Amino acid sequence: MKKGDKFQYNFKITDETYNGFISIFNDKNPLHTSHDFATEKGFESKVMHGNILNGFVSYFIGECLPIKNVVIQTQEIKYIKPTYLNDELLFSAEIIDVFESVKMVEIKFVFKNKKEAKVATGKINIGIL
Amino acid sequence: MNTEDIIKEVNSIFIDVLDNDGIIVQYNTTSDDIEEWDSLNHIQLVVAIEKYFKIRFTAAEIVNFNNVGEMCEAIKVKTLAQ
Numbered sequence: 001m002k003k004g005d006k007f008q009y010n011f012k013i014t015d016e017t018y019n020g021f022i023s024i025f026n027d028k029n030p031l032h033t034s035h036d037f038a039t040e041k042g043f044e045s046k047v048m049h050g051n052i053l054n055g056f057v058s059y060f061i062g063e064c065l066p067i068k069n070v071v072i073q074t075q076e077i078k079y080i081k082p083t084y085l086n087d088e089l090l091f092s093a094e095i096i097d098v099f100e101s102v103k104m105v106e107i108k109f110v111f112k113n114k115k116e117a118k119v120a121t122g123k124i125n126i127g128i129l
Numbered sequence: 130m131n132t133e134d135i136i137k138e139v140n141s142i143f144i145d146v147l148d149n150d151g152i153i154v155q156y157n158t159t160s161d162d163i164e165e166w167d168s169l170n171h172i173q174l175v176v177a178i179e180k181y182f183k184i185r186f187t188a189a190e191i192v193n194f195n196n197v198g199e200m201c202e203a204i205k206v207k208t209l210a211q
Contacts (some may be wrong), residue, residue, distance in 0.1 A: 073173070099175065100184075101190065101191045102171070102172040102176065103188075125176070
């Protein structure tokens with residue numbers, strides 16, 4: 001992997017993903033579970049948990065990179081727009097720096113929805129084992 | 130920038146990365162002297178220092194530094210060469 005390498009992957013927030021997240025982490029805040037509550041607060045529908053996107057990032061790092069000997073060392077994410085059930089997201093990532101002295105790769109990423117609006121951006125530092 | 134000045138700059142990076150305002154690094158400081166300086170934070174420290182000074186170390190250089198001061202001497206050489 002080298003500076004400038006780019007990757008893309010499509011994700012969808014399915015019922016299985018949403019219900020699985022709630023089942024595992026038990027975050028049933030009404031913003032995430034009540035259509036009426038969410039619309040009263042100005043959203044289109046119940047808002048998906050932001051950390052579902054972190055799950056997608058985990059999948060990308062663990063399964064989509066060309067090497068498997070990687071570990072996430074730091075990760076930051078900025079949520080820009082809400083995501084909703086059945087949203088299809090295009091995840092784009094680029095290696096922006098490589099620190100050979102400590103075998104560390106810095107990757108920036110963005111999630112865009114079908115309207116091509118950025119819903120989240122972030123940065124990940126991964127160590128090469 | 131002399132070595133003492135570089136140590137002061139590096140001190141600020143240690144405080145930021147290790148999230149401890151009480152850290153004071155000196156020439157002879159090693160990882161044994163700072164509780165938060167573990168293997169993971171070591172990587173973050175090196176990355177932060179390389180970014181701040183716009184330099185790159187080799188893996189061999191990192192391994193051979195015996196203390197903060199020796200690293201700062203290397204930073205001085207590399208920044209002067211730029």
